[in-house]
Amino acid sequence: MTHIVYDAVFYILAFFVVGSAGIVALSRNIMRSAFALVVTFLGVAGLFALLSADFLAATQLLVYVGGILVLILFAVMLSSRIKEIKISNLSVGVFSGGSIITLLILLLTYISIKTPWKELDTVNFAPTTSAIGNNLLTKYLLPFEVLSVLLLVGLIGAVVVARKEKDEP
C-alpha cells in the first residue's frame, strides 16, 4: 500500500518537473518560462522531501524560489520589450546546441547504466538537519569556509560594482 502511494507521488512530481521544464525551454514568452521554473523548483523540492532530505527541500524552496527566481523575475520585469521573441527567447546555434545535447544524453545514459545503484527497500524518513550541520563544521569545514569566503567576495564585489561614483564637486 505505502509502496503504491510512494510511487504515485513520485510519478506525479516527476511529471510536474519534466512538464514544467519543457515549458521553460519551449515557451515563447520569457515571463511564462520564468514562472514555469517555479513549478520545476517546487517539484524538485518535493522529490527531495520524498527522499527524506527535508532540510534540502526547504533550502531549495528558500534559495531558489524565494531568492533566485524573484531576482530573475525582477530583472526580466525591468527590461523593456520582453514580449518580443526575437530579443528575449532567441535560439542560436541549432547545430552546435544539438550536438552538445546529443553528447550529454549519451554521457548521462552511459553513467546511468554503468553506475551500481544501491536499492533500498524502504525510505527511512529521519531528520537530517543536525547531521548536515555537524558534517559541515567537522568533516567538510574547509570547503564550507572557502565557500563562505567566495560568497563574501561576491557580496563585496556586487556592492563595489553597484556603488554610485561620487559626483564631481
Added chain:
Amino acid sequence: MKELADRLFLMIFNIEPANSPYLALWYALIIFLASFILLNFAALFAGITSFVERRIAARIQSRIGPNLVGPQGIIQWLADGIKLFLKEDLVPKDADKILFRFAPYFVFTGLFGAFVALPFGYGIIAADLNIGIYYILAFTSLVVLGIIMGGWSSNSKWALFGALRSAAQIISYEIPTGLSLMIVIMLAGSLSTQSIIMAQGGWPWEWFVFHSPFTLVGFFIFFTSSLAEGNRVPFDLPEAESELVSGYNTEYSGLRFLIFPMAEWANMWVVGALVTLTYLGGWQVPGVSLEAIQSSLLLILIGIAIFCIKSLAVVFIIIQLRWTLPRVRVDQMAFVCWTYFVPISLLSLIGTMIWMLIFPWETIIGTVIRIVMFGIGAGVTIWYLLRIRYNYITDKPRFERFKEAPQWYPPWKMP
C-alpha cells in the same frame, strides 16, 4: 500528529494500528481533517480580523465603522465575503490570462501552507516538522511569487509597480528576518517549532526576549521585518492606496480579489504566532513544568488559551500600528533594511553567541540578568500604558467639546 492518529485509531476501531491494512487510508483521512480545520481557522480568522480592524480603525479616526449587519456589525465580514462571491470574475482584455488566473493560487498556497507547522498548544499542531520554522520561512516565499505574477500579468502600470516594490521589499527583509530567527534557533538548538517553545519557560523571564539585550533587539527586528514581509503598514508600499490605486491587486475582482486581502489578514495570525512561539514563550503555562502539561488535558487547554492570547495581543499591536504610523517611502524602506536592520541583526546574533558562552541559561547570574531584563521590559510597557492614559485624559475635554459625544464607550454600547 502520528501518535494522535494512532491513538484515535485504537480508540475508535479497537484494533492495534500497526496490524490494520487500512492505516494509510486512516492517515489520509486525518490529514484531510487537519487541513480542513486549519483552512477554516485561517479563513474565519481573516474574516473576523477584517471586521475588528475596521472597527478599531474607525475608533482611532473618530468614525463609527461598520455597525449595521448583526449586533455591533459582527457579521459584516460575512456580508462582504458573500458580496465578493457574487461579483463577476473579470480578466482584463490585454492581461496574460493564464498567469492572471494562477496568481491567487500561489498567494493562497504560500500563506496557508505555513499554518501546517504553526503550533497551538502542546501536541496541537498539524505536523511537528523537524525543520518547522525553516519550512515556514521557505514556504511563505511563494506569496511574493503570486504577487509578482498577479502584478505583471495584469498589464497595468499600477499593478506592475506594486509587484516590483513587493519583490524588492520582501527580498530585502528576508535577510533580517532570517538572521533574527537564527538567534532563537541557536538558543533552542532546534528548528522545530515545538522544541523552540519547550526550550523556553512559562514566566516572562524564561522567554527568549529577555534572555539578553541582544535578543531584545532581535525581537524588535524580527517583528518589524515580519511586518515588512507581510506588506503591512508602515511597509505597505506594494499596495499604497494613495499612490498605486491598490497596487498589485488593482485589476482583480470577485473571488480572486478576495484571496489577496484574506491572505494578508491570515498572515497577521502567522506573524503573531511566529513572534509568540519564537520570543514570547509560546503555550508554556507559568509555574508549571513541561511534564505536568503533557499529562493534563486541562493544562493543554490553558496552554492553547495562553498561546492565542499572546498571538492576538501581537495582532492587535499590528492593527494599531497600521492606523497610527505613516507609510515609509521606497528609498527609506530599502535604506532602513540595508543600513540598519541587517548589521544590527548580525551584531545581535554574534552578541547572543558570546552571551550564551559567558552567562549560561541555568546559572544564577544568567537568571538574575534575565529577571533584570524582564524588569526593564515591564517598565517600558508600563510607561507606555501610562503615556496612553495621559494622552487620553488630556484630550478628553477637547474631544467631547468638538464631537459632542463621549470619548469612550463600553464595547457593548458602541454606536
